[in-house]
Amino acid sequence: MAIGSKELRPTELDTFENERLADELKKAKEELFNLRFQSATGQLESHGRLRAVKRDIARIYTVLRERELGIRATPAPVETAPKAAKTSKKAAKPASTEAETAEEN
Numbered sequence: 832m833a834i835g836s837k838e839l840r841p842t843e844l845d846t847f848e849n850e851r852l853a854d855e856l857k858k859a860k861e862e863l864f865n866l867r868f869q870s871a872t873g874q875l876e877s878h879g880r881l882r883a884v885k886r887d888i889a890r891i892y893t894v895l896r897e898r899e900l901g902i903r904a905t906p907a908p909v910e911t912a913p914k915a916a917k918t919s920k921k922a923a924k925p926a927s928t929e930a931e932t933a934e935e936n
Contacts, residue, residue: 836883836884836887839855839859839887839890839891841890841894844890844891844894845894845903845904845906846906847894847906848905848906849895849898849905852891852894852895855887855891856888856891856892856895859884859887859888859891860888862884863881863884863885863888866880866881866884867881
């Protein structure tokens with residue numbers, strides 16, 4: 832049985848971009864800090880969560896390092912289609928009237 836967060840499976844991490852991985856790493860480190868603090872003060876309820884968060888951090892570091900070495904492919908950035916430029920009718924009319932006046936001369 833794999834220990835760790837369900838949303839941070841290795842197959843899921845492959846789809847994340849480097850920026851998202853860095854964000855997930857930051858969140859995991861903050862959670863680990865809070866869990867260690869709770870453990871030190873005796874307030875920690877689930878000691879297994881410490882191990883799971885450590886493994887999540889290790890998975891993220893592994894994916895980042897494999898991408899640096901070229902072992903694992905970096906996902907292609909998702910390109911959003913550019914929005915069609917809306918031209919107002921007022922802006923389109925003067926341009927056509929200027930062209931018509933140039934033709935008349």
